[in-house]
Amino acid sequence: MTQYHDLVLLFIPLTLLGVSGPLALAGVSLSIAVPIGAGLAIAIMTHALFVRARRDHPTPSSTRETPASPPTPTPADD
Numbered sequence: 001m002t003q004y005h006d007l008v009l010l011f012i013p014l015t016l017l018g019v020s021g022p023l024a025l026a027g028v029s030l031s032i033a034v035p036i037g038a039g040l041a042i043a044i045m046t047h048a049l050f051v052r053a054r055r056d057h058p059t060p061s062s063t064r065e066t067p068a069s070p071p072t073p074t075p076a077d078d
C-alpha cells in the first residue's frame with residue numbers, strides 16, 4: 001500500500017511540471033512559471049517534513065516501566 005511519504009515523492013515532480021507547464025503555455029513567462037511551480041513543490045515537501053513527519057520511535061505508553069536494578073558485581077577469586 002502506498003503511504004503518504006511515497007505519494008509526496010511522486011507529487012514533487014508532478015507539481016513542478018504540472019503547474020509550470022500550463023502557466024508557461026498560458027503565456028506566463030517561464031522565469032515566473034518555474035518558481036511558482038517550485039514554490040508549490042517546496043510547500044508539499046515542507047508539509048511532509050514538518051507537519052506529517054515520520055516517527056521512528058514508538059509512542060510512549062501510559063504505564064511507566066521501573067528501571068531494573070544494576071547488576072551486582074561478582075567477587076573475584078583470589
